[in-house]
Amino acid sequence: MSPAILSRLIYITLGNIFKRRWVSGTIVLASTLVVIVLVGFLSMSEGFRQALNNTGSENIAMLMSGQAQNEMNSQLTREQIELLQSAPGVKKLDGNTLLSSELSVIVGVRTRAENIKRNITLRGMTKYGPVLREGFKLTSGRMFSPGLNEILVGEKIAGEVKGLDVGNTLRLSGSDWTVVGTFSLAGNLFESEVWADLSSVQSAYNRHNQYQSARIALIDKDALFDLTLYSAEDIRLDLAVQSEKQYFSKQTEGMVNLVSYLAWPLAILLSIGTFTGIYNAMQISIDSRRREFVILRQLGFSRWGIFISVLFESLLCSVVGAGVGIGIALLVFDGFIATTMGSSFDSVSYSLSVNGSIALQAFLLSAIVGFLAVCIPAHRGVNQRLAL
Amino acid sequence: MKDAIFTLKKVDKFYSDSNERVGIFDKLDMTIKDGEFCAILGPSGSGKTTLLNILGGVDTINSGEIWFRDTRIDNLNQSQLTRWRAQNVGFIFQQFNLISLLSAQQNVELPLLMTKLTRTERQRKVAAALELVGLTDRAKHKPAQLSGGQQQRVAIARALVADLPVLLCDEPTGNLDRDTSNEVLETLRLLNKDFGKSIIMVTHDQTAQSFARTSFRLDKGTFIEEVLLACA
Ligand SMILES: Nc1ncnc2c1ncn2[C@@H]1O[C@H](COP(=O)(O)OP(=O)(O)OP(=O)(O)O)[C@@H](O)[C@H]1O
Ligand SMILES: [Mg+2]
Numbered sequence: 013m014s015p016a017i018l019s020r021l022i023y024i025t026l027g028n029i030f031k032r033r034w035v036s037g038t039i040v041l042a043s044t045l046v047v048i049v050l051v052g053f054l055s056m057s058e059g060f061r062q063a064l065n066n067t068g069s070e071n072i073a074m075l076m077s078g079q080a081q082n083e084m085n086s087q088l089t090r091e092q093i094e095l096l097q098s099a100p101g102v103k104k105l106d107g108n109t110l111l112s113s114e115l116s117v118i119v120g121v122r123t124r125a126e127n128i129k130r131n132i133t134l135r136g137m138t139k140y141g142p143v144l145r146e147g148f149k150l151t152s153g154r155m156f157s158p159g160l161n162e163i164l165v166g167e168k169i170a171g172e173v174k175g176l177d178v179g180n181t182l183r184l185s186g187s188d189w190t191v192v193g194t195f196s197l198a199g200n201l202f203e204s205e206v207w208a209d210l211s212s213v214q215s216a217y218n219r220h221n222q223y224q225s226a227r228i229a230l231i232d233k234d235a236l237f238d239l240t241l242y243s244a245e246d247i248r249l250d251l252a253v254q255s256e257k258q259y260f261s262k263q264t265e266g267m268v269n270l271v272s273y274l275a276w277p278l279a280i281l282l283s284i285g286t287f288t289g290i291y292n293a294m295q296i297s298i299d300s301r302r303r304e305f306v307i308l309r310q311l312g313f314s315r316w317g318i319f320i321s322v323l324f325e326s327l328l329c330s331v332v333g334a335g336v337g338i339g340i341a342l343l344v345f346d347g348f349i350a351t352t353m354g355s356s357f358d359s360v361s362y363s364l365s366v367n368g369s370i371a372l373q374a375f376l377l378s379a380i381v382g383f384l385a386v387c388i389p390a391h392r393g394v395n396q397r398l399a400l
Numbered sequence: 401m402k403d404a405i406f407t408l409k410k411v412d413k414f415y416s417d418s419n420e421r422v423g424i425f426d427k428l429d430m431t432i433k434d435g436e437f438c439a440i441l442g443p444s445g446s447g448k449t450t451l452l453n454i455l456g457g458v459d460t461i462n463s464g465e466i467w468f469r470d471t472r473i474d475n476l477n478q479s480q481l482t483r484w485r486a487q488n489v490g491f492i493f494q495q496f497n498l499i500s501l502l503s504a505q506q507n508v509e510l511p512l513l514m515t516k517l518t519r520t521e522r523q524r525k526v527a528a529a530l531e532l533v534g535l536t537d538r539a540k541h542k543p544a545q546l547s548g549g550q551q552q553r554v555a556i557a558r559a560l561v562a563d564l565p566v567l568l569c570d571e572p573t574g575n576l577d578r579d580t581s582n583e584v585l586e587t588l589r590l591l592n593k594d595f596g597k598s599i600i601m602v603t604h605d606q607t608a609q610s611f612a613r614t615s616f617r618l619d620k621g622t623f624i625e626e627v628l629l630a631c632a
Contacts, residue, residue, distance in 0.1 A: 016513045020506070027501035303496045310458065311511050311562075312486020314479075398458035399449075 017313065021321035028301070029325055036329045038293040042286040043333025043378040044340070049282050050374045051341035051366055053275030057268055059364040064264050067202065068257035069146045070233040073102075075226045075243070075251045082263060083116060088223040088251070095249055099242050101235030102228050105140070110229035112141035115210060117217050119184050122174045132169060133205045134184065136213025144227045145197055153178045153193025158209050161189045161216065166203040167196040176206075187216045202260075227256070279374075283381045290385035294326055298393035305393055315394040322390040323383065330382025334375045341374075342366050403469070405434040405566060405598045406455055411464035413450060424450050428464070430616070432600060434565075437592040439609045440602045442618030448602040451618065452568045455600065456489045457481045486514060489566045490559030494574040497555035498543040504554045505530060505539040511562035529557040533587050549580030556587050560595065567591065569601040573608050585611045 029036045075096065080086035093113045103110045116135040123130050135141075139158065142148045156162035165176045175182050180191045189208065197203045214220050230236055236255055243249040254262075298305075308318055346366040408430040414423045424447040432438060440448050453459035454466065457473055466474040468488065476484060491497070498507045505526050512522040530536050533553040543551055552572055559567050569588070573581035589611055591597045601612060609615060 014513065016519075020510070020513055023506075024499060024501050031501060304499055307497065307499060308510070309482070310456070310485060310491050311558075312482055312514050313510075314482065399453040 017317060021313070021317055022324065024304075025321045025325040025328075028297070029329065032297050032300075035293040035297040036325075039290050039326055039329035039382065040333035040336065042289040043330040043382060044337040046279060046282050046286045046381065047334045047337025047374040047378050048341050050275060050279035050377055051338060051370055052345055052364075053271060053278060054370040054373065055341065055345045055364040055366045057271035057275065058367060058370060060264065060268050060271060062365055064261055064268070068255070068260035070236075070255045070257050071230050072144055072146070072256040073228045073230055073236055073239050074254055074256050074259040075228065075239075076224070078250050078252055080252060083114075083224045086224045086252075088113070088226060090221050090223070092249055092251065093223055093226060095246065096226055096228065099228065099239055101231050101238035101242075103231055105143075108140075110140050110144065112138045112144050112227045113210060113223045113225070114138075114141065114227065115213055115217075115219060115222060115224050116205075117185075117213065119206075121176075123172055124174050125172070127174070130173065132173065134163070134213065135205050135207050136210035137207060138210050140229075141207065141210075141227070142195065144229055145202075147196075147198030149196050149198075151194045151196050153191075156192055156207065156209050156212075159211055160209065161187055161212050162192045162208060163189045164193045164195050164207040165191055166205050166207075167194055168203040169206070170194045185216055279377060283377065286378075286381050287385045290326060290330070290382060291389060294322075294386050294389040295392075298322065298389045301393070302396060305396060306398055309394070309398055318394045319390050322393060323386055326386035326390075327379060327382050330378050331375075333382075334378035337378070338366075338371045338374060341371075403434050404431045404467075405436070405469060406430070406432040406600075407465075407467040408454075409465040409467070411454070411466065412462045413447070413454065413459075414462055425461075432598065433614075434469075435592070435596050435598055437589065437599045437611065437613050438601070439612035439615040440600065440618060441604075441609065441615055446618045448618055449570055452491075452570055452600065452602060455566075456491060456568050457485050486511065486562075488564055489568055490555075490562060490564045492552060492555050492559070492567060492569040492572045494571040495548070495551075497558075498551055500543050503540050503542055504535060504546065504550075504557075507543070507554055508558045508561055511558060511564075525561045526557075529561045530554075532560065532590070533557045534583075547580060548576050549583050552576070552584045553587050556584070556591065559597075560591060565596075565598060567597055567599045569599065569603075571602055571604065573603065573605055578607070581605065581607060 075088070076083065076086035077088060093111075096111060097109045099109070114135055114137045116133050118131045119134045120129050121132055122128065142150075142155070142164075150164075151167055153164075156164050163182070165178075170176050176191055178191050178193060182189045182191065195203075195207070210223075214222065228239070230239065233255065236253065240253040243251045243253050305318055309315065345364045408428055411425050411428040411430075413425040413428075414421050416422070440451060442448050450459060454461055457476070461474055464474070465472055468484070471484070473481070473484060498504075499510070502510075505523075508526045508529055509522055512525060515522075517525070527536070527539070530539055533556055535550060535553055535557065538546060538550060538554075543554070546554065556567070567588070572588070573584055576584065585608055588599055588601070592599050599612075601608065603609060
């Protein structure tokens with residue numbers, strides 16, 4: 013096909029796009045919608061994954077009972093905690109092992125805005141607990157004191173949950189707790205907790221001498237191996253030893269997978285709708301141009317050339333729609349803060365992230381849908397009877 | 401006597417659907433001479449449009465042969481037929497002969513896009529053809545901005561630039577009033593006389609018939625008689 017023929021066909025095509033705004037608009041809009049949905053979901057899973065990558069240290073070991081998948085199912089004994097005090101490869105401070113034994117319970121609270129019930133984690137920890145969390149910062153007030161019903165509130169939920177202002181008293185499980193401060197964890201997923209002294213939590217919830225997990229600071233990340241060996245060799249221990257990073261990623265991988273597995277089926281479902289929309293719009297458009305095709309073919313234009321120009325027309329609209337969709341998604345989703353339920357912990361917050369690969373995937377999807385949807389109408393259009 | 405431009409030999413044409421068979425032509429023999437201006441007459445449904453379609457290679461026949469000069473065209477394949485058509489026949493219908501998105505000159509230029517001519521050469525030819533049909537001042541108008549007769553003349557100019565030996569016209573004046581009809585018919589006569597184009601025109605119109613030099617009457621699909629008219 014010569015450039016002259018092609019440029020004239022494209023000229024006609026562009027004219028058609030403007031002349032049949034209803035058809036072009038349908039294609040653009042349908043593509044925009046698919047792209048927004050796909051980008052929305054993919055950026056959600058991407059944001060979640062990113063938040064996770066920033067969470068957890070390799071220099072902190074998490075210990076739980078042998079088969080436990082998460083803290084809630086784990087149980088440690090006092091004897092085990094004491095054995096860990098003399099484990100190898102662990103950091104010391106003032107002659108003490110940097111270890112925090114912990115017990116957490118889920119408590120129901122009410123949100124400030126909608127006044128609906130929501131679960132949060134109340135975590136009892138020993139005095140090194142906060143130090144054993146990277147990025148820990150006391151953002152207001154003071155630490156909780158040992159033996160008292162005092163709580164420290166994570167920044168992310170301080171604003172969302174009723175009654176979590178510093179100085180306030182809160183009734184949880186029959187006892188009163190005073191909010192003494194707030195903390196942040198450099199924005200990681202676990203900033204949505206409420207912390208208190210371990211013994212206070214144990215006695216408030218009648219769990220004396222019960223522990224769920226222990227956290228230990230390692231000299232370096234290779235010391236995890238020494239600790240694992242130490243635990244495996246002592247029959248009284250036999251604990252699941254993992255770095256904090258490993259633990260967090262295990263806790264959230266189901267969530268990440270769920271979101272990304274959901275993204276494509278949903279996008280495909282919507283694509284079928286888009287396909288139908290474009291198909292019908294093009295069918296109508298092409299029917300009304302029957303004459304145009306017949307004239308061009310009688311003048312000697314090839315079927316192939318006309319087919320390509322129709323394809324180009326619909327693809328151009330799809331691509332414009334995809335561009336608009338990606339633009340909107342960038343404006344609306346990128347950096348948007350979302351809250352999702354995690355598996356063992358309560359609510360986690362993270363920001364959505366739109367990147368090049370997500371944009372490309374969405375773009376390709378809409379181009380492919382646009383292409384497939386126009387093929388049949390275009391094929392029918394160029395193969396009509398040429399008779400007058 | 402001139403050579404034949406179209407020769408039909410024992411042409412059978414019928415349309416059939418599942419249970420019925422509509423016969424249009426039965427062993428039709430026919431010769432149209434080169435450089436002829438002939439009218440095809442006959443009642444509605446007698447197969448006039450079908451005949452034009454067959455001659456233009458846009459409809460197929462069931463048996464028989466169709467010759468264009470010394471080429472047999474009824475057994476060409478699709479792409480051969482497309483090329484043959486682009487080089488030899490122009491179509492003018494009752495209405496809608498133009499691409500509505502293109503201006504008059506762009507419409508006329510269409511067949512030239514398939515040649516090796518440069519842009520300037522194309523534009524020169526287009527301008528000459530538009531002048532011949534008297535539409536120089538309407539070159540940049542879109543079809544919707546032209547009268548019916550002007551649109552037909554643009555279509556005729558398009559056939560002219562392509563240098564096609566045959567023009568197949570199906571009721572070219574069917575939608576036009578008397579004066580406009582005459583403009584179109586005069587233009588066709590010009591093409592026939594001065595450029596030697598063969599014109600085959602289906603028409604119901606008495607005036608249109610009077611422009612033709614020969615006429616064929618198609619009746620009940622089988623019978624054709626040729627009437628030689630006095631030279632107009
Ligand atoms: N595609 C088709 N399928 C079936 N029958 C057809 C088809 N095209 C035409 N016919 C039939 O063939 C016959 C001849 O049709 P044609 O269009 O050639 O008539 P015509 O002489 O041009 O009539 P008019 O003066 O009304 O235009 C008609 O009976 C018509 O119904
Ligand atoms: Mg007819």
